Amino acid sequence: MIRATRVIRRDALTRGEIVDRVVLDHGDRHRRRIAMRGVGGTPFLLDLPHPILLDDGDAIVLSDGRLVWVEAAPERLLEIRAPSDHALKRLIWHIGNRHIPAEIGAEAVWIAEDHVLAEMVRGLGGSAEPVERPFRPEGGAYEGGHDHGHGHGHHHHD
Template identity: 55%
Template sequence: MIRATTVVRRPAVRDEKVVDEITLDHHARHRRRFAFTADGGLSFLLDLDKASVMDDGDAVKLEDGRLVRIKAAPEELVEVTTANPLRLMKVAWHLGNRHVPAEITETAVYFVDDHVLTEMVRGLGAGVAKVHRPFRPEKGAYEASEAHAGHAHGEHSHEAHHHDAHSHERHEHQDHEHHDHGEPGHVHGPGCGHDHKHG
């Protein structure tokens, strides 16, 4: 089976290189290694160095240089709207505080249908409606900066790669559970009792 080893971001996708498209939901667009069959029947093995979130309009590059374009599949989402922007910002903050993947627009916030979260949002005074549309949640800050750096420079720094790996690790555990990063209250710094060597 032919492999796809690179994600090409939307601005760099050349239409003449696209040979097929694949429609994936949000979770399926966050993969490192997986066997896929595209919408037109082309089978390939996604085999990336690390997990990467593929956006609508991105493509994966096959070993022979051909591209398979990514399409975001419509999903059952909750659309949150409010009477004013400040209240919408508060809704977004509460969702982010619970590590809920959310898509934020100027007039609404979207998240995957969940009755507990829906009731919480209603309690904040927001209006909710169930909709069926593609889900494009916000990326983490490190992930977004890496994608920008990759588009601008064609490569990633070691530091960006290190942080992005941790960002994806958190993402895999963030659905309705807390991801533990070590002993509670443990902070590295002056007086922590650890031998820190620099250089």
């Protein structure tokens, strides 16, 4: 099986022969080593030196130089909004207090769909509407850089 040992980030991708694509949700985009098959049927072994988060628009480099495009799959999320900037910051604090992945935008926050958290948000004066879109949550404070890994150096609160 052909191996893939590196990734070109979307902002550094300038050229190359894209021969296939993989469509992955957030959980499946965090990888180090796994056998994969592109949508067009190209089989390969992703064999990276360390786990990274493959982002929408990145390219996986096959050992023969060909590229496999990474596409973020749409996921069922909650889009959380608030009536003011201060209210949104309060909601972000409450969401963060639950240690769940969240994508934070200027005017909204997105989390995995969860009816309990939706009710919490509504109870605090926000809105929580179901949407379907790619999920790109923040990396942890101990992760550094773009890789958005999971739990490296993270401590848990009991």
